[in-house]
Amino acid sequence: MLTRIVRMTFQPEKVADFLAIFRDSENKIRNTPGCxxxxxxxxxxxxxxxxxxxxxxxxxxxxxxxxxxxxxxxxPATKALFAAPPLAFSVYPAGPESTSSPLSTT
Incomplete structure (x- = not known):
């Protein structure tokens, strides 16, 4: 399982626009294969x-x-509302019992 975090800073006056985009697309994203x-x-x-x-x-x-x-x-619609560049990263669970990572610890 891969976890993706995207931190976005919006122009304060554009927050409502972003929330509308998110609400319109969130269920479609959730229904994407693999999500x-x-x-x-x-x-x-x-x-x-x-x-x-x-x-x-x-x-x-x-x-x-x-x-x-x-x-x-x-x-692109979301990106147009940013006040600063986004920060995005993906992570896997860590630990000896984790088998999610594609990397070997040996």
Missing amino acids: RHLELWQDADVPNVYCTHSRWDSATDLDNYRRSALFGQVW
Whole structure:
């Protein structure tokens, strides 16, 4: 299972526009093959900063979404509302019992 976090800082006056985009697309994203979870977080101290938290069966599933027509609509519209560059990263669970990572620890 791959977890993807995307932290986005919006122009304060554009937050409502972003929320409309997210609400219009969230169920479509959740129904994308390989997507197991999607939620939106708002920063506790900076109200125009949001994070998406999603879980994917694999990096391939996430990459397929990122090449989809849906992403091609959602991301450019969202990106136009930014006040700063986004920070995005993907992580796997860590620990000796974890088998999710494609990397070997040996």
